[in-house]
Amino acid sequence: MLDLATLGFLYEEPLHGYELRTRIARLTGHVRAISHGTLYPAIKRMEKAGLLVRESQPGAAAAPRHMLSLTDQGRQTLLELLRKPDDPFITDENRWFTLLAFLRHLPDPGAQADVLRRRLTFLQEPSSFFYSGDRPLSSKDVDDPFRRGVLTIARATSEAELAWLHETIADLADLSAR
Incomplete structure (x- = not known):
């Protein structure tokens, strides 16, 4: 998730490390806090792999700032991801949202629709947070009001996402047909 977000934001514009962090x-912090000890080793790893470059620029105070930008290889890596x-990235909601934040950079509407279809297929499989044996439980099957809340909220979220997926896939099909 960190690599995708890093490449995605740098695809849009060069940034210094603090702004990138x-x-x-803001995109993923509610799920996983991004510390300096997490981000900067990832930046060094991606720099070593040739995905991004770091250039020193004068800072507003005394210390220089390191501006990060993608290489052509970094741009291609993002598009492949x-x-x-x-x-x-299809099955985990937090990773899915990170993917969605940058999917617009994929230039082919057909390829965008393919990714959305994978999520649609995943969402259409029967599932639940709670089971009785192998049988998924619905909110009607649960006496606990809090677990019923989890299931009710999840169902409403899934219904909204399914509607959005169907609409967006249709729109992308129209764009591909042009």
Whole structure:
């Protein structure tokens, strides 16, 4: 998730590390706090892999700032991550939202629709947070008002996402047909 967010934000514009960390935290911070000890080793790893470059620029005070920007290889890596995301980016809601934040950078509407169809397929599989044996439980099956709340909220969220997915896939099909 950190790599995708880093590449996605740098695809949009060069940023210094602090601004990059702030943007990632705003996108994913409610799920996973982004510390300096997490981000800067990832930046060094991506720099070593040739995905981004770091250039020193004079800072507003005394210390220079390190501006980060993507290389062509970094841009291609981002597009590949968007085109063929690993399963957790389809099945895990937090990773899914990170993927969605940058899916617009994939230039082919057909490829965008393919990613959305994978999520649609996943959401259409029967599932629940709670089971009785192998049988998924619905809110009608649960006496606990708090677990019923989890199931009710999840169902409403899924219904909204399914409607959005169907609408957006249709819109992307129209764009691909042009």
